[in-house]
Amino acid sequence: MGEERYGEFVLVRRHGERVAELTLDRPKAMNAVSTAMAASIGAACRALAEDPSVSVTVVTSSAERAFCVGADLKERNSFTDEDLRRQRPRTRAAYTGVLDLPMPAIAAVHGFALGGGLELALACDLIVADETAVLGLPEVSVGVIPGGGGTQLLPRRVGAARAAELIFTARRLPAAEGAAFGLVDRLVPAGGAREAALELAAVIAANSPVGLRAAKRALRLGDGLDLRAGLEVEDAAWRTTAFSGDRAEGVAAFNEKRAPRWPGE
Numbered sequence: 001m002g003e004e005r006y007g008e009f010v011l012v013r014r015h016g017e018r019v020a021e022l023t024l025d026r027p028k029a030m031n032a033v034s035t036a037m038a039a040s041i042g043a044a045c046r047a048l049a050e051d052p053s054v055s056v057t058v059v060t061s062s063a064e065r066a067f068c069v070g071a072d073l074k075e076r077n078s079f080t081d082e083d084l085r086r087q088r089p090r091t092r093a094a095y096t097g098v099l100d101l102p103m104p105a106i107a108a109v110h111g112f113a114l115g116g117g118l119e120l121a122l123a124c125d126l127i128v129a130d131e132t133a134v135l136g137l138p139e140v141s142v143g144v145i146p147g148g149g150g151t152q153l154l155p156r157r158v159g160a161a162r163a164a165e166l167i168f169t170a171r172r173l174p175a176a177e178g179a180a181f182g183l184v185d186r187l188v189p190a191g192g193a194r195e196a197a198l199e200l201a202a203v204i205a206a207n208s209p210v211g212l213r214a215a216k217r218a219l220r221l222g223d224g225l226d227l228r229a230g231l232e233v234e235d236a237a238w239r240t241t242a243f244s245g246d247r248a249e250g251v252a253a254f255n256e257k258r259a260p261r262w263p264g265e
Helices: 035-049 074-078 081-099 116-122 150-158 161-167 174-179 193-205 209-222 227-242 245-255
Strands: 002-005 010-015 019-024 055-060 067-068 107-110 112-114 126-131 135-138 186-187
Touching: 002 116, 010 035, 010 193, 010 209, 019 035, 035 107, 055 067, 055 116, 055 161, 055 186, 067 074, 067 107, 074 116, 081 116, 107 116, 107 193, 107 227, 116 135, 116 150, 116 193, 126 161, 126 174, 126 193, 150 245, 209 227
Parallel strands: 019 055, 055 107, 067 112, 107 126, 112 135, 126 186
Antiparallel strands: 002 010, 010 019
């Protein structure tokens, strides 16, 4: 299992052949996203996106009490308006870096996932949370709005009215309520989010790398389109798999009653 550090606050580990774990590693600050940490998240995501051997990425936290508490408000407190303007492209690139990962991404959430922390989870395709998780977008309570994708990603998960209530009230949502809302995809016992997310990643990673990336592309690009337009997106994604080495291997493995050995192309 190899590992690589991106700056001071992000660690990427490999599990098996095709699962990568991106760990938010600023535990003393409960993973508050500083300018430096945002740059590290962006750099790690760019490297993962360019690695065809990664079939699934799991986003985890090394902090005991939190997945991520959002923006580093202590740092922000020292900013001038011009500092904040200069920081914005870097922080935005961190969230879009996770969102734009071409392979399935899973967030393993425990403890506080607030503001940008919840937005990092929302940028993933699936959210596994344990019973300690506390979710929320409290930005309006400090004079801003969710700026890491929250106003767009939350309603796509839970519906417009429920997203509006959560954003406008800035309230914190217990994990069980998050699961009932559809914000959490798998709810597990306390302390079990990382293990459950890695187990789920291993199940997903057993499938065709080409198929997984094409399926994610179709899901993302088709979201919000009318049915006919969405079906065209699906057809284009299907064509990228139909003539691939993975498709040939998948059919051969099925007929020969053996596990596939995916070429990943």
